[in-house]
Amino acid sequence: MTVAVDPRAVALPAVAGARLAVPLVDGTRVPYANLDHAASAPCLDAVRDAVDELLPWYASVHRGAGFASQVSTRVYEQARDALRRFTGAHRADTVVFTRNTTDALNLLARAVPRDTSVLLFDTEHHAALLPWRGPNVRRLVTPDRPDDAVAALDEALRRCPTGPRLVVVTGASNVTGELWPVRRLAEVARQHGARIALDAAQLAPHRRIDIRALDVDWVALSGHKLYAPFGAGALVGRADWLQAAPPYLAGGGATRQVLARGEQLGVSWSAVPERHEAGTPNVVGVHALAVAADTLTRHWEPLVAHERALLDRLRAGLAAIPGVRELSLFGAGQARVSVASFVVEGRDAGLLAAALSAEHGIGVRDGLFCAHVATRRLLGEAQPRALRASLGLGSTEEHVDRFLAALRGLVAHGPAWTYAEVDGRWVPSPDPRPLPPFLSI
Numbered sequence: 008m009t010v011a012v013d014p015r016a017v018a019l020p021a022v023a024g025a026r027l028a029v030p031l032v033d034g035t036r037v038p039y040a041n042l043d044h045a046a047s048a049p050c051l052d053a054v055r056d057a058v059d060e061l062l063p064w065y066a067s068v069h070r071g072a073g074f075a076s077q078v079s080t081r082v083y084e085q086a087r088d089a090l091r092r093f094t095g096a097h098r099a100d101t102v103v104f105t106r107n108t109t110d111a112l113n114l115l116a117r118a119v120p121r122d123t124s125v126l127l128f129d130t131e132h133h134a135a136l137l138p139w140r141g142p143n144v145r146r147l148v149t150p151d152r153p154d155d156a157v158a159a160l161d162e163a164l165r166r167c168p169t170g171p172r173l174v175v176v177t178g179a180s181n182v183t184g185e186l187w188p189v190r191r192l193a194e195v196a197r198q199h200g201a202r203i204a205l206d207a208a209q210l211a212p213h214r215r216i217d218i219r220a221l222d223v224d225w226v227a228l229s230g231h232k233l234y235a236p237f238g239a240g241a242l243v244g245r246a247d248w249l250q251a252a253p254p255y256l257a258g259g260g261a262t263r264q265v266l267a268r269g270e271q272l273g274v275s276w277s278a279v280p281e282r283h284e285a286g287t288p289n290v291v292g293v294h295a296l297a298v299a300a301d302t303l304t305r306h307w308e309p310l311v312a313h314e315r316a317l318l319d320r321l322r323a324g325l326a327a328i329p330g331v332r333e334l335s336l337f338g339a340g341q342a343r344v345s346v347a348s349f350v351v352e353g354r355d356a357g358l359l360a361a362a363l364s365a366e367h368g369i370g371v372r373d374g375l376f377c378a379h380v381a382t383r384r385l386l387g388e389a390q391p392r393a394l395r396a397s398l399g400l401g402s403t404e405e406h407v408d409r410f411l412a413a414l415r416g417l418v419a420h421g422p423a424w425t426y427a428e429v430d431g432r433w434v435p436s437p438d439p440r441p442l443p444p445f446l447s448i
């Protein structure tokens with residue numbers, strides 16, 4: 008007999024900071040409501056424990072003869088397998104460790120063959136929008152519907168010059184959380200002989216990624232958005248372009264041999280992935296990323312259920328507040344991860360964000376979210392910036408409810424404290440909140 012398990016009954020992985028209390032301007036303290044997971048997610052307890060366990064063994068990697076060096080090297084190399092599992096990579100795919108998604112996409116941009124046509128939508132995050140150079144970069148205007156995005160890519164590829172082609176697309180918008188039709192875009196890319204790179208910075212923390220099922224060539228992701236804030240990210244995917252490209256950074260670790268030839272140097276560069284990992288690698292960060300990837304893989308069902316319930320609660324609450332308009336690329340019904348950006352008519356988003364923090368202990372983000380084209384287009388003329396609330400493993404119903412109640416109060420009555428604009432940002436004035444003691448060292 009099989010017993011149906013309610014996914015929400017399965018314990019979610021815990022995160023650091025769940026019991027953090029932050030000061031308010033009135034002198035009290037409240038539990039911190041971190042609604043800014045899309046920027047950086049809190050550290051998983053499992054990641055922190057794994058890092059703690061590693062640290063006594065931490066030593067130089069790759070060339071160290073000592074036992075701890077060999078352990079560290081094993082840790083580093085095993086992390087590649089974890090990333091392969093996490094992304095459903097092909098056996099022949101390579102895993103290059105980077106600092107983050109921005110670094111991973113810049114690495115790929117340096118490796119695309121000369122004269123590659125690069126096609127992307129103009130609402131991408133700057134990490135995916137900006138690295139591509141040259142006359143053959145086509146930024147397509149983002150249409151109102153996913154179907155039209157697929158058709159627009161088809162049309163653009165039809166008119167593309169012959170030669171290598173690369174499509175770059177995000178899995179989920181960091182502004183609206185909306186999912187992009189990655190599988191269908193990949194299908195169109197294939198029909199035109201193009202490769203496709205997935206910016207998975209926002210998708211990876213919320214949904215299982217499968218390179219094979221999505222039929223993409225590369226996936227780029229960031230550890231700090233995946234509950235592993237130790238400075239590592241990854242580019243996973245096809246090795247050939249990366250192998251043919253000059254090293255991303257020149258230096259130790261990326262070379263097999265360097266010989267003096269008169270006044271010149273004869274350099275033999277390593278194969279991928281080491282070819283693009285010059286310098287001392289971030290063993291701790293890479294281990295953290297691997298542990299986070301394995302931990303999320305064991306918890307997708309309850310994680311998705313948890314976030315879906317909270318997102319529904321958040322969006323329904325926002326819709327009920329007078330003057331609130333949620334931003335959306337493809338319409339309110341489009342599937343999305345747990346990110347919601349919005350504006351409040353007649354209210355400054357920056358001032359609201361400052362008051363949510365100073366008066367209610369709630370962390371949200373305001374601005375254009377490093378996706379200026381997308382956010383400006385969705386904002387229109389009336390508002391210079393938006394507010395974004397984003398949820399994840401560190402979020403609770405209480406956080407969402409407190410946020411909605413606080414926002415409702417601010418919309419109805421305005422802030423209770425005084426604020427000043429300093430360098431374009433609103434700050435409490437005065438700001439009596441004490442910093443944590445470790446900051447005064």
Ligand code: PLP
Pocket residue numbers: 045046107108109110132134135177179180181206208209229231377
């Ligand atoms: N792509 C998307 C969709 C993002 O949301 C972000 C960060 O917010 C990035 C890329 C860049 O990530 P990172 O800053 O970790 O390089």
